[in-house]
Each structure stands twice: as structure tokens, then as C-alpha cells.
Amino acid sequence: MKADGLWPGEVLDSRTSAVAWRDWLPSPQQVSNAIQLRFEEGTGETADLADSAPAISMRQGLGLVIVAGLVAGSLPFLVHWIAAARAGTTVPLWRLAQAAAEGQGTGVLAETLQRIAGLEPAFFPGWLAAGLSALGLWLSQPLHWLTLWIVYGLGVLVVLKLQGATTTLQRFYAITSYAAVPLVLTFFSPIPCLGGLARTVGYLWALVLYVxxxxxxxxxxxxxxIVAVLVPTAVVLLAGLLSLSALALSLLRILF
Structure with a gap:
């Protein structure tokens, strides 16, 4: 028997598993405190209460963003799979046909896209192609959230540093990961009326929590x-406008 009381090859008990999960996710009490905006005053760097919201590691924040993204995308995954399977096509083609039908009516483009969407997949049955494409979209959602969390957060952190903030990158990303929790309300997106309201509440709640x-x-x-939160967004918008302006000028020079 080993010093830790386990025989070689013995399965870890539920308490050990719980500790492993705790390494990758904050406790329910921490999440509850965060979504109620119960953060400790000051920097939060010296938080010694295990269930206080700031007492979270960057690894736990990473796990929280991934789990929140998977939960939020679970209902849309089922809805997309069923809808695309009924059409006998993949989710992107089904979406394309739906958008064309709604925007173009019975125009040539709409009819063409609907015909393409109605073609049988070359390698898989329609229901399987629909399921695989829906699964791909579902699994990509946490990756999109992680990208936004990291890239946008880096811009915010730079502005905070310019204003004199002394926090570390790890602590910043850890505590801002809680903003992913209200976005779980996008789970209801496929439901008419309720979905739009849930998304709006989720986005606003996430913004308030982030701030x-x-x-x-x-x-x-x-x-x-607020300055730190808005500056990265303004920079991205300005860069987009400059790119569009440069493209428009290039086209005008070519044409005229």
C-alpha cells in the first residue's frame, strides 16, 4: 500500500475527484458571489477566504469560460441539428438558405441557395452531416469566448496599466472570467421572444460584472x-473604419 492509502491502480474516490475539479473550476459559492457582484473591496490580491470571488486562479477562470460556453451552446446545438437534419443538409448551408429566403424572397439568389442547401451530402446521411456540423459549431463557441476573453482583456489590461494599475495578468484574467457566467443566458437564444430578451440581459449583466x-x-x-473597457473597442472600430476607407479609396482609383 502506498503512503497515501491507495493501492497501485486503485481508483481515486469522489473526494479526490472533487479536488481535481476544483483545480479547474471555481466553487459554486464563488460563482454565486460573483454574479451578485459581491467582490471584496481593494485589489483582491490578498483574499484569504476560499469562497470569496477574487480567490480564483487563472486556470479556474479558463475552465469557467469553457464550461459556460458549452452550457450556453447546448440548446442551440440541438435546435440546429434538428432543423438542419429536417432540411437534409449541414447547418451552415441551412442558415444560408434561411437568410436568403428571408432577405431575398423568391429571387434567383434565394432559389439557388435553397437548391444548394437541399442537395444530399456527398459522404454522410443528411442527419449525420447536420449533427456533425452542429457539433462543430457547438464546440467552437468556447474557443470564440476564450479568444474574446484573452484578446479583448489584453487591450483592457494595457489601458489599466497606463492608468497605474499594479495587478498581474493572471489575477486580471482570473477575476474577469466571471463575466462568462451571465452569457449562459444565451442558452435560450433559439426560443422566440424569450431568446432575444435573455441575450440582452446576459450581455448587460456580463458587462456590469466585468466592470x-x-x-x-x-x-x-x-x-x-469605463475608459479601460471602451478604449479597446474604439481602437478596433477605428481600425475597421480606416481599413474600409483605404479599400474604398483603392477601388475609386481603380475605377476612375
């Missing part, structure tokens, strides 16, 4: 945090 988490982490006042 409050940064305030608790840095000790900054609201104006400083």
Missing part, C-alpha cells in the same frame, strides 16, 4: 474602468 470585477481588482473609480 465591477475590474473595480474590485484595481481599486479604480468607475470612470477609469
Amino acid at each position: 465591477q470585477a475590474i473595480r474590485a481588482l484595481t481599486g479604480f473609480h468607475l470612470g477609469q474602468v
